[in-house]
Amino acid sequence: MSRATTESIAGPVLRARCDGPFAMGEALRVGRAGLLGEVVRLAGDELVAQLYEDTTGVKPGDQVEGLGRPLMVWLGPSLLGGIYDGLLRPLDGLDSPFIAPGERRRPVRRFSFEPLLAVGSPVAPGQPFGRIDGGALDLRCLVPPELAGEIVHIVAAGTYRDDEPLARLRTPAGTERVLAMGHEWPVRRPRPVRHRLPTEAPLLTGQRVLDTLFPVALGGKAAIPGGFGTGKTVLLEALAKSCSADVIVYVGCGERGNEIAGTLAELCALVDPRSGRPLSERTVLVANTSNMPVAAREASIYCGVTIAEYFRDQGLDVALLADSTSRWAEALREVSGRLGEMPGEGGYPAYLGSRLAEFYERAARVTTLAGGHGSVTLLGSVSPQAGDFSEPVTSHTTRYVRSFWALDARRAQARFYPAIDPLQSYSEDAAAVAEWWQRIFAALPGGGGEGNEWVVLRRRVLTLLDDQARLGRMARIVGKDALQAPQRLTLLCAEVLGEGFLRQSAFSPNDRACGAERQAQMLRILGIFLDLGHQALTTGANPEAIAGLPVLRRLQRVGEEIADGDRQAFADLEREMRQSFAALEGRSGSSEEARSDAPDASAS
Amino acid sequence: MPPMRPLLELAGGARRLEGPLLFLQRKVEVGYNEAVEVVGDDGVVRLGRVAAVDRERLIVELLEGAAGLDLPRTVVRFPGEALHFGLGSGVLGRVLDGVGRPLDGGPPLPVSCRLRIDGLPLNPVARDTPQDFIETGVTAIDLMNSLVRGQKLPLFSAGGLPHDRIAVAIAGHARLRSARDDQFAIVFAGVGIAHDTAEYFRTSLQDSGALQRSVLFLNLAGDASTQRLLTPRYALTAAEYLAFVEGRHVLVIMTDMTAYCEALREVAGARGEVPARKGFPGYLYSDLASIYERAGCIRGRPGTLTQLPILTMPSDDIGHPVPDLSGYITEGQIVLSRSLDRAGVWPPVDVLPSLSRLMKDGTGEGFTDADHPALASQLYAAYARAAQARLLARVVGEDGLSDADRRYIRFGMRFEAELIAQQQPRSLEQSMRCAWELLAGLPGGELTRLSDEQIARHIAPRAGGVAR
Ligand SMILES: Nc1ncnc2c1ncn2[C@@H]1O[C@H](COP(=O)(O)OP(=O)(O)O)[C@@H](O)[C@H]1O
């Protein structure tokens, strides 16, 4: 391994004179503390490196040791349930509450292992050679993606340490390689797959406004831009707790320590409905908080996505949640500035766009090397300065994601959560998941209707929201009292839709997550309400009378009051609603309550 | 803590002095970011740190005024470690300058431990969840944006608004609802503030008898602007000592963080760095985080560190980098409004853009009142609707509104005049009672954030009938 001698140091940027060859991207260690870094530039016999740790005290003359390989992380079953810094060094089990720079060892754990292959079996790259009992999940030991050959030794079933040799393989070239429960992989290189597949099923988030209006598919990619306090973190945390992925990788990138601590505590306390074990057993937390070294923030995103790909390669659906990608971009900017690179828009380096593209490109549903199906779904929050979506990180991100969940400060101020702005948000995955949703509708009491009910209802809802915005603008000119009855009804319906369907508190015991069936039922009952409302109008009722129906309050509190799986409650609500409207028609038919501007359809 | 090594001294090495940067010939072994003491012919000791070092040169960033230094006679000392602050019991009751030197004519500070002023990042795993509700007596905070121990909750203010008075009121009233606590301490960091602001805080703390439980760090507007980069760090180091060594519950008031950021911009400019927005360096976020993230609770240690930073929004613009980046780091913000202030509302808190992110952890069943969170949420919904109606009325006139909208406008006016405005500190119960009264003026059917039971319990008796 090559060595070099430190020439100069400023912030995370170190220059050194080389005594041997160094490669671009090679990992290195500096000084006695062994600070970790990476080569970012080579010129003659000088190298420039970015260091991932606090460089206080580093001085000219300090020894630099090349590691002969790029920045790698160890991937194995014991990642699950753990919390790591941006370089995947463990954060739990440290003596001091404060993090000092320097090396930290990965604690070794034991798992029960069962071989899947026998001596003499040929193995292909990425093939599972054993099973591990991972608690909540049934995991596989994989042959590293670039290794193949024949098994010449494999241990019997039993409990083993996660760093000991479990098998040996002879490559076609005749060399022997050791296989263990885990292996190392360079974080900046996507792990290979057999092929990429089109998306078809949604990643269920448990958030109605997302699943119904702006779905993201398994293998899809979504961005959550929003100013401070609009609900990015709470939304990502809610997804971490209740989305339908098998494995969750949560990357806290340059955000608050208290949030990470809270997420960790909650994941440990929550019981996973699938396995009855703590939810944390399906989760990996990568935490590089805002006060931890900046350069490691840049690496943390890559570590996270590499972990996600590793579990995907075992045939699992993985969601990577990154909060916030803007902090990652800022870390790029900071290091780039220290390297004296030419700044582009907003001071960000010119390669910001391509780095974002590379990152989001790692989202996919795939056939793994072993022939199974797995997916990585990427969900990243974006923190635009002053909430302005035209800034470079948001605008680049917009080009690479398929689902865009824009958060709106006005909604957040009214404590209307999730503060998704339905007019700015979109999803390109809606068509892909429509069939999946139709199956949910078909399984409801009463079965599925004609055509795709989900598609029809979703379109109605989106149209209603559009109309609401248009009428809101109009009211600002002519006054609300000048609106026609159908227009006033539209505004009323939109309000009911907002309160009764879109709004969903992440802290409500009943409503923090909403199952697919309940979403379908709520959507359906809303559709019935829209029909009944219009019908009532044609028979002479006025919107104010509809607004006064007590059943509206029930409709607007469905999220709080009806639990997942309570079909009876929905049936009761529907009956109550039909009765209320029937009574209303009875009254408005006989009384003079209808306002003069109501459509004179009462005659018909 | 690295061991102290004998002080290295370098005389006659100074080659160039440019703004706060001192360029030296490197004749000694020193590391990046280590502390430096620069002594001029005038005998004044100025603190600095190593900003860059290579084989020949050493760039020192002076953190105090360079005036009076010359090149040939300047002596530079290197303690061989990053800046440290020596602290011990007896720091309470003292008035210090921006870097912890006595200003009150008292003896030198007793030293029982030396702490690095930059602090090390607190491991998120070691953090304890802040959840002890602090009653401040301010309704807009207690009821709507609750503060908890270990939180960092800034006041977003602007020139001419009464942020100082609010900070003093909070410091004077802040208490836990359960226990009396005598483990309470205040650390005040004046960063680039006017002499009368400093005096106001000092006399207010004195009048309330809190001065013996306080320590003041003063970097006045007339002091070197580069020293402002150190003042919050010295103050927080003292606060960490009080909280995590002595086990006290410390409230840190830092004002004005905008002056801090401007000093950072000045130094970055002198270094010739590429600016990001409005001339501020791209690392302003990380730099502010290294200050704000020092609030919190540590598992297994008795004390807590709560921050109440004050910043002034240039041109009242909340999108300005200083409030914007602060808001991205802190756990909420209390925003003051000029129009409420003009209308004579005290405290002029604009609740809509205000937020406490930790409120959910410290309120409700088992913390405050079971109905507290729902009440706050309902008030927000109603007041936001009032604000919307008010906007509409401004365009089309009140006549163009629906009956419902007119009712909300009335609600909004009462909300500001009766709930936000207050003459006396209120207990949470008083605040809640006042809030239920206001909501009783709205139709029960529209209170969708409240459960039927909550309406029956609080609204119906006041509305004098069963809610629809
Ligand atoms: N879905 C939600 N349900 C309930 N409250 C929410 C929700 N989203 C956000 N909030 C509230 O808003 C605050 C700020 O949200 P957060 O996610 O931290 O914002 P951001 O990450 O965008 O700055 C939270 O502390 C919480 O009180």
Ligand SMILES: [Mg+2]
């Ligand atoms: Mg956040």
